[in-house]
Amino acid sequence: MKHRRRSKQQKLNSLPPPTPPATRAPCPMPRPSASPKSPPPATPPPEQGPEVVVPEDWALATDAISSDLSSPVVLVCGPSNSGKSTFTRLLLNKLLPSYGRVGYLDTDVGQPEFSPPGCLSLHIVDEAITDMRNPVLREADRCCFYGDISSKGDPESYLNSLFLLYTYFVEKYRCPGSEMLPLIVNTPGWVKGTGFDMLVEMLRYICPTIVVPIRTRMQRKNLPDGMFWLTGGETEPKVITIDAASRDSLSKSSLKRKDGGGMRERRLVEYFKQCFSSDISLATNKELAYALASLPPYEVPFSDVTVMHLHCEVPRTEIWHSVNATIVGLASSCDTPATAHAVPWCVGLGIVRGVDVQRGLLYVITPVDVQHLQSVDLLLQGLIEIPRSVLQVKGCESPYMSTNVRDKITGKDLYASNLNSPLSRQDDGDSDSGADTM
Numbered sequence: 001m002k003h004r005r006r007s008k009q010q011k012l013n014s015l016p017p018p019t020p021p022a023t024r025a026p027c028p029m030p031r032p033s034a035s036p037k038s039p040p041p042a043t044p045p046p047e048q049g050p051e052v053v054v055p056e057d058w059a060l061a062t063d064a065i066s067s068d069l070s071s072p073v074v075l076v077c078g079p080s081n082s083g084k085s086t087f088t089r090l091l092l093n094k095l096l097p098s099y100g101r102v103g104y105l106d107t108d109v110g111q112p113e114f115s116p117p118g119c120l121s122l123h124i125v126d127e128a129i130t131d132m133r134n135p136v137l138r139e140a141d142r143c144c145f146y147g148d149i150s151s152k153g154d155p156e157s158y159l160n161s162l163f164l165l166y167t168y169f170v171e172k173y174r175c176p177g178s179e180m181l182p183l184i185v186n187t188p189g190w191v192k193g194t195g196f197d198m199l200v201e202m203l204r205y206i207c208p209t210i211v212v213p214i215r216t217r218m219q220r221k222n223l224p225d226g227m228f229w230l231t232g233g234e235t236e237p238k239v240i241t242i243d244a245a246s247r248d249s250l251s252k253s254s255l256k257r258k259d260g261g262g263m264r265e266r267r268l269v270e271y272f273k274q275c276f277s278s279d280i281s282l283a284t285n286k287e288l289a290y291a292l293a294s295l296p297p298y299e300v301p302f303s304d305v306t307v308m309h310l311h312c313e314v315p316r317t318e319i320w321h322s323v324n325a326t327i328v329g330l331a332s333s334c335d336t337p338a339t340a341h342a343v344p345w346c347v348g349l350g351i352v353r354g355v356d357v358q359r360g361l362l363y364v365i366t367p368v369d370v371q372h373l374q375s376v377d378l379l380l381q382g383l384i385e386i387p388r389s390v391l392q393v394k395g396c397e398s399p400y401m402s403t404n405v406r407d408k409i410t411g412k413d414l415y416a417s418n419l420n421s422p423l424s425r426q427d428d429g430d431s432d433s434g435a436d437t438m
């Protein structure tokens with residue numbers, strides 16, 4: 001992507017004001033607003049609670065797996081909220097001292113371990129996890145942007161991404177002469193209907209050497225017993241079935257239902273905080289919202305990029321408007337694996353901050369470094385939304401939203417009052433360009 005970052009002097013308020021007036025954002029920069037606003041939605045706090053419980057069968061399982069010195073490929077499966085992620089974290093920490101580096105294939109697009117939502121990713125982990133309840137973002141070795149929080153919408157492209165990542169891992173880390181790293185595969189909790197069929201496909205493709213099914217007390221939610229994915233004649237893996245850690249030492253339930261939406265929001269906030277150096281204070285949503293809105297974006301000519309809509313079709317005439325105020329995956333057509341149904345590798349995410357149709361420019365904010373951005377020529381648009389906590393901040397006009405946007409939850413027009421504010425009228429008068437600003 002032949003882009004240039006706007007200099008600090010070319011602050012965003014120098015962006016051309018947007019048209020058409022009916023859909024214009026009130027202001028491309030956050031400014032104090034006189035109009036009353038509802039309190040900003042806070043980013044939900046990270047999960048708190050008692051320490052992770054390690055039941056005896058979990059300890060025996062991690063001992064058995066770590067004593068398998070032939071670099072196991074371990075797939076952990078089971079119903080939603082059964083403890084798969086928690087178990088894989090424990091296992092990762094257990095394997096690290098023996099191997100130094102462990103592969104981790106993150107396949108849960110709704111609640112990924114180390115990536116922002118919507119991504120399937122392969123990580124080569126060399127540092128133990130310290131917070132067993134809230135793991136932090138880690139840079140992926142390879143990532144595919146699937147663009148949704150559930151594989152339901154497009155199981156085929158989901159599986160293609162997963163197979164691609166696994167093949168990449170095998171070719172790079174498990175071929176003769178390579179390190180032969182062990183691999184942990186964490187799977188989604190959707191294990192009924194199509195979700196079950198997809199798990200079977202996954203198991204057949206990956207052929208793990210060890211499978212760890214986790215059982216809950218609700219029998220009807222569990223996977224079938226035995227090697228349900230084998231058709232006969234294949235090499236049988238070791239199966240180590242464990243029970244969900246449903247009771248802690250205080251006899252309270254350990255399985256706290258997770259706030260998936262909150263976790264996704266925190267992940268995105270954490271991801272876009274990487275746009276700033278760590279010495280900038282971004283303790284609150286407001287600080288982050290201001291900082292993001294003030295960050296000089298990259299200017300990207302339309303001619304340098306192609307938009308790929310992953311989960312919908314968009315008329316040609318609407319393509320550029322459709323990416324406005326959205327989160328996109330950044331990818332390169334040159335770095336697309338030469339396989340059938342190839343999915344381009346994603347180098348990171350960006351927020352399309354504004355679109356100037358007349359000048360043919362997109363304005364993009366991203367923490368991805370310039371070196372990686374050089375080759376980006378694909379914008380992958382899915383259904384991952386900008387966090388509400390960054391969209392609505394008390395005391396400033398949202399720079400990411402047009403006045404005709406409706407609140408999904410309340411169904412009310414957002415910022416309708418801004419249409420009549422002196423600030424937006426002033427912007428109306430300035431309008432001379434085709435920019436659609438977020």
Ligand SMILES: Nc1ncnc2c1ncn2[C@@H]1O[C@H](COP(=O)(O)OP(=O)(O)OP(=O)(O)O)[C@@H](O)[C@H]1O
Pocket residue numbers: 047050051052053054055078079080081082083084085086087108111133188189190245254255256257258
């Ligand atoms: N051994 C444990 N000790 C304490 N808490 C646990 C334990 N196992 C699971 N939990 C808690 O139960 C909840 C679900 O756990 P976890 O995220 O590991 O499940 P999961 O099977 O990966 O869920 P999903 O399929 O929805 O991603 C979390 O709040 C987690 O902290």
